[in-house]
Amino acid sequence: MKINFKRFFPQRHVSAGTLRNSFDRRSLVVGSIQGGIGVLLAARLGYLSIAQNAKYELQAESNRVNLSLIPPRRGWIMDRNGTPLASNRADFRVDLIPERVQDIPHTIQTLGKLLSLTPIAMQDLEDKLERARRFAPVEVASGLDWDTFAAVSVRLPDLPGVVTQRGFSRFYPLGPSVGHLIGYVGPASAEEYEKDRDPVLITPGYKVGKDALEKFYEKDLRGKPGARRVEVTASGRIVRDLDTREDVPGKTLKLTIDAGIQEYASRRIGPESAAVVVMDCQTGDILAMCSMPSFDPNSFSDGIGRLEWKMLSDDDHVPLRNKVLRGLYPPGSTVKPMVALSFMEAGLDPNESVFCGGGLRVGNRVFHCWNRRGHGSVNMAKGIYQSCDVYFYHFAQRIGMDPIAAMASRLGLGHDFPLPVSGQSYGTVPNPAWKLKKYGKEWQTFDTVNATIGQGYFLVNPLQQAIQASRIASGRVIMPRLVHGHEQKVAPSLGISAEHLAYVRQAMSDVANGPGSAPHSRLPFPDIKLAGKTGTAQVVGLNVGSGKGGLWKHRDHGHFICFAPFDNPRYACSVVVEHGGGSGAAYPIARDVLTYVFDKQKGMDILTELEQKWGGTPKERLEARYRTYSAQYGVGAPAVSPEEENRKIQGAEGAQDPAQPIVREAASPAPEPDAAERQPSATQTTSPAPTPAVTAPNTGGNPQ
Amino acid sequence: MMGRSIVPEAIARQPWHMLVPLTGLVSLGAAVLYSAAGGSLQPYALSHVVRFFIFLVMAIVISRISRDFFRMAAYPVYGAIVVLLVLVEAIGAVGGGSQRWLNLGFMTLQPSELMKPAIVLVLARFYETLPHAMTASWRGLVPAGVLIGIPALFVMIQPDLGTALAICFGGVVTMFLAGLPLSWFIGAGLTAAIAAPIAFFTLLHDYQRNRVLVFLDPESDPLGTGYHITQSKIAIGSGGFLGKGFGNGSQSHLQYLPESHTDFVFATMAEEWGMLGGLFVLCVFAIVLSWGLRVARKAPDRFSSLLAAGMAATVFFYVAINLMMVMGLAPVVGIPLPFMSHGGTSMLTNMICLGTLMAVNRWNRRPGSLA
Numbered sequence A: 001m002k003i004n005f006k007r008f009f010p011q012r013h014v015s016a017g018t019l020r021n022s023f024d025r026r027s028l029v030v031g032s033i034q035g036g037i038g039v040l041l042a043a044r045l046g047y048l049s050i051a052q053n054a055k056y057e058l059q060a061e062s063n064r065v066n067l068s069l070i071p072p073r074r075g076w077i078m079d080r081n082g083t084p085l086a087s088n089r090a091d092f093r094v095d096l097i098p099e100r101v102q103d104i105p106h107t108i109q110t111l112g113k114l115l116s117l118t119p120i121a122m123q124d125l126e127d128k129l130e131r132a133r134r135f136a137p138v139e140v141a142s143g144l145d146w147d148t149f150a151a152v153s154v155r156l157p158d159l160p161g162v163v164t165q166r167g168f169s170r171f172y173p174l175g176p177s178v179g180h181l182i183g184y185v186g187p188a189s190a191e192e193y194e195k196d197r198d199p200v201l202i203t204p205g206y207k208v209g210k211d212a213l214e215k216f217y218e219k220d221l222r223g224k225p226g227a228r229r230v231e232v233t234a235s236g237r238i239v240r241d242l243d244t245r246e247d248v249p250g251k252t253l254k255l256t257i258d259a260g261i262q263e264y265a266s267r268r269i270g271p272e273s274a275a276v277v278v279m280d281c282q283t284g285d286i287l288a289m290c291s292m293p294s295f296d297p298n299s300f301s302d303g304i305g306r307l308e309w310k311m312l313s314d315d316d317h318v319p320l321r322n323k324v325l326r327g328l329y330p331p332g333s334t335v336k337p338m339v340a341l342s343f344m345e346a347g348l349d350p351n352e353s354v355f356c357g358g359g360l361r362v363g364n365r366v367f368h369c370w371n372r373r374g375h376g377s378v379n380m381a382k383g384i385y386q387s388c389d390v391y392f393y394h395f396a397q398r399i400g401m402d403p404i405a406a407m408a409s410r411l412g413l414g415h416d417f418p419l420p421v422s423g424q425s426y427g428t429v430p431n432p433a434w435k436l437k438k439y440g441k442e443w444q445t446f447d448t449v450n451a452t453i454g455q456g457y458f459l460v461n462p463l464q465q466a467i468q469a470s471r472i473a474s475g476r477v478i479m480p481r482l483v484h485g486h487e488q489k490v491a492p493s494l495g496i497s498a499e500h501l502a503y504v505r506q507a508m509s510d511v512a513n514g515p516g517s518a519p520h521s522r523l524p525f526p527d528i529k530l531a532g533k534t535g536t537a538q539v540v541g542l543n544v545g546s547g548k549g550g551l552w553k554h555r556d557h558g559h560f561i562c563f564a565p566f567d568n569p570r571y572a573c574s575v576v577v578e579h580g581g582g583s584g585a586a587y588p589i590a591r592d593v594l595t596y597v598f599d600k601q602k603g604m605d606i607l608t609e610l611e612q613k614w615g616g617t618p619k620e621r622l623e624a625r626y627r628t629y630s631a632q633y634g635v636g637a638p639a640v641s642p643e644e645e646n647r648k649i650q651g652a653e654g655a656q657d658p659a660q661p662i663v664r665e666a667a668s669p670a671p672e673p674d675a676a677e678r679q680p681s682a683t684q685t686t687s688p689a690p691t692p693a694v695t696a697p698n699t700g701g702n703p704q
Numbered sequence B: 001m002m003g004r005s006i007v008p009e010a011i012a013r014q015p016w017h018m019l020v021p022l023t024g025l026v027s028l029g030a031a032v033l034y035s036a037a038g039g040s041l042q043p044y045a046l047s048h049v050v051r052f053f054i055f056l057v058m059a060i061v062i063s064r065i066s067r068d069f070f071r072m073a074a075y076p077v078y079g080a081i082v083v084l085l086v087l088v089e090a091i092g093a094v095g096g097g098s099q100r101w102l103n104l105g106f107m108t109l110q111p112s113e114l115m116k117p118a119i120v121l122v123l124a125r126f127y128e129t130l131p132h133a134m135t136a137s138w139r140g141l142v143p144a145g146v147l148i149g150i151p152a153l154f155v156m157i158q159p160d161l162g163t164a165l166a167i168c169f170g171g172v173v174t175m176f177l178a179g180l181p182l183s184w185f186i187g188a189g190l191t192a193a194i195a196a197p198i199a200f201f202t203l204l205h206d207y208q209r210n211r212v213l214v215f216l217d218p219e220s221d222p223l224g225t226g227y228h229i230t231q232s233k234i235a236i237g238s239g240g241f242l243g244k245g246f247g248n249g250s251q252s253h254l255q256y257l258p259e260s261h262t263d264f265v266f267a268t269m270a271e272e273w274g275m276l277g278g279l280f281v282l283c284v285f286a287i288v289l290s291w292g293l294r295v296a297r298k299a300p301d302r303f304s305s306l307l308a309a310g311m312a313a314t315v316f317f318y319v320a321i322n323l324m325m326v327m328g329l330a331p332v333v334g335i336p337l338p339f340m341s342h343g344g345t346s347m348l349t350n351m352i353c354l355g356t357l358m359a360v361n362r363w364n365r366r367p368g369s370l371a
Helices: A016-051 A053-064 A104-114 A119-131 A146-154 A175-182 A190-195 A212-216 A218-222 A259-269 A306-314 A332-345 A380-385 A389-399 A401-410 A432-439 A445-452 A462-474 A498-513 A587-598 A600-614 A618-636 A642-651 A673-677 B016-036 B045-064 B067-095 B111-129 B132-136 B138-156 B161-177 B182-202 B206-216 B226-239 B265-298 B302-326 B344-365
Strands: A065-070 A084-096 A138-144 A162-171 A226-232 A238-245 A273-280 A286-292 A354-356 A359-362 A365-368 A376-378 A531-537 A557-564 A571-578
Touching (some): A016 B302, A053 B226, A065 A238, A084 A146, A084 A175, A104 A146, A138 A162, A212 A218, A259 A286, A332 A445, A332 A557, A359 A389, A365 A445, A380 A389, A462 A498, A531 A587, A571 A587, A587 A600, B016 B265, B111 B302, B161 B302, B226 B302, B265 B344
Antiparallel strands (some): A084 A138, A084 A162, A273 A571, A354 A376
């Protein structure tokens, strides 16, 4: 089949003339189209620069101007004399905002080299980055010198997501001494930002209070962020400052704490695991509140590294627990002045005596006095200053538990107090109703007997013991205060007879200055006398350990409560030494702290000598320990999960912690049943009269 | 006419009513480049002006070339540039990457750029020699299609879509003006309209498709491909009617505007000089291009008129695509704005086009003398 191609290309008459005509027409068309596009472009130009001008002007402005928040300077925390306990130090810092970083491993490597970070610091940084929310800044380093800071700053264009800043960082001049009292600061966690949508929380370099006062007064201490408008390039380099609104620093918080006493007491504790509270027993001002060992809040502000974490959690002295508020201990014999007051109020003549032969049969058991040879004839004063257990065993059975529990409550035991702290464990003042409710069991005579020597169900914290001492010293309802500047109001009277109080105070004075159990607790001043009461609380049954030696965690707790001067009480103090092996570990601390209160130089002389033996101040010892750990473990420490960390720091569930088992069996903790069986002579148990019991091998509460 | 003025004839006969506004445009371009460099003649403004005058001299030299020489040189020049394109491709393949230029020492030369005027030249020559009667036959279509197709293909695989389109545009306009049947163009247009969506969904790579989508909605990807368009519109829009003032353009100075001295030089200008500056630019281009078209219409013969109109269309393509791109009317393709963008090759190409137009202009004045 022949295809006629000519059909597809129909022949027209084409000549030079028609082509010229066609060119003329078509060039006109092309010209018109070009003109049309020109008009279109002009119209578009007009639309963009006239009609949309306002919109694009705004966008250009928001490109050009970068508004950055200036983290407010955190309010200072000062002691009663204006000495800073927490201040701000100007510093140079480097942060990383993960979501803006393009190549995280490369950036970390570069920063590591520039800042000469140790492998441990690098590991911690990686941990932090892993945990951080993408938008939340992560601190790389702070407290840098100018050269290092400048070295990072000039490389910023190559390191997107890295922020360098001149700012302020929190500084705690007393370091570990105020760790538990003041707490520490750190970058806001995701939960904190969730709760409080304040944009300052995710400003690089901003820290929120994480514990104790820093956390409690977060809102007051925070202040108002300033703002800085700067002109920035597309890559984020700052070209110039446009204007700046200064930040409003947070409010200053003035405490009742005396920095000197706080530091002295913390240092005086030395290597022990202990708590010390010093109070003004007229006003209730807390002058010192220490729990040692502690952590250095300065090194916590960039988060807790693996190694720090390992170091703190390996320590059986539980440095993360504030023992003042969350440590619960059987008070031991320190309750005896309180019990004596309840006896007198119940009508007992303090001169009524009982014969102590070293023990007393109650029911079918013999309860021993700490002094197995017995104290002979004991009246109330001697019961206190010699800490005779039999005296209290005997009369407690006559008076009953309820008046004792009521007095304990009036003196502050078993209560928590309106203090700006993040948690108080208030312990237990046992009474029959409480036992029935809690255990469904009837109150037994031996429960009363146990309670009168501060054992059994009795649990108190060191703060309560200090308050108890203050109330005995002043005879008034002293309430503890931590924040300075409330109106001075004379506390109401406790309603306890002045005569009774004077009697007990005299007996407490005799503990130190008379024929008492702690003659070495006497203050080294002829005119200032200390009145106190020792206490030794058992931790484990005597079948496990003697309480004096052996495993550290089986040793007895040592207690001491005191006030001074005896004749015109001004200061009250309580000391608890966990597993100190008895009150002998506690009263020297109280004595030296009060020595310092009255004569700083004398106190420091004693401390300097002691610290030479211990290997330096707590800060120095903490640093030495960190060095040992970093040499030993390096980057090998296991990672810490944030939940675990949080739980450990915030929680510290006080007495429930397995590291501090407390005997709370219904049975008497001290005397062993077999001891009673070996004492067939001690049979007249029904008699409330003193029992001339013979020496038994095992003793109960054993104050010295 | 001669001796009537003290101005030498060689100078007086230049098309000053086009050259003066053009010099004004180049000066504005230099001012914008001066500002874009942060208030400095280096590295853009000075070389921009120097290049303009060097290439203006070149254009005047071109304008002195006789019509016969143009005719004679058409195929050899075309062939030589095709060889260069192959060479660049070969060097690129050896060097292990795509390369578009040859280093000439004082400047880098992109053969694909030179192809833009060359395609017009060779097609003008082709249609001149084609017997008039064959214009509407396949012999008027197929050889021209091959002449366009070969360089377009080489440029496309470089890959440089923008330049390939420019070559095709120059060629097709020349064919259109050469008098090929209108129905072919309409048919081709319809075919393209149907094929384009199909190609969009089947042939294009994901990233290419993405580019088109972003062009349609630049705000959907403000930090990626849409960034250029968005920032360019902000620069133009924030300028307002009078602009922010010389040296005060924040978009370009703070580097929000990408390629502020090359492809997006119009946005840089509009930010500082406002809509007024933009209208000035449009006016100068209108003057230059309408002059070019007038020269083409006045041309005495088929070769000259096709050559002149094709050259004007090539310059127009640059201007239109670039301005549409910076104002958000076309996707981002790397095409500079003639006489304003900093860049040697683009200036060279445009001045060759201009020189050719000036040559045709000269031939118009003395009809027959050099024919």
